[in-house]
Amino acid sequence: MNAIVTETEIVAIRAWAEKRFVYLELTDGRIYGFPADRFRILGQASEDQLKKVQVEVNGHALRWEEPDEDLTVAGVVAGRFQLPLPRQVA
Structure with a gap:
């Protein structure tokens, strides 16, 4: 049996930030979110600065x-973050 695999290009059509999370809407309809604090520079940004994502x-x-920060959409969706999740204290 032959399988055909097609790879969909990961492209954002819009982005926004709220409560220190950045969200992307992708062309295939998925919405993806990530914590800004997983990146060094974004982790130091104010909420107002995060909201100005383009x-x-x-x-x-x-x-x-x-x-002054740039991230690739493909890298973010693939989970290539700079910083680990904060440790949870039990």
Whole structure:
């Protein structure tokens, strides 16, 4: 049996931030969110700065002017974060 695998390009059509989470809506209808604190620069950004996220490079990148930060959509969706999850204290 032959299987045909098609890879869908991961492209964002919009992005927004609320309560220190950044959300992406992808062209296939999925909504993906991640904690801003998983990235060094975004972890230091204010809530107002996080809200100014822009989708750039034809949906392949996220951009913040202040702070000066760029992330790839594919990298974020793949879970390539800079920092580990904070330890939970029991």
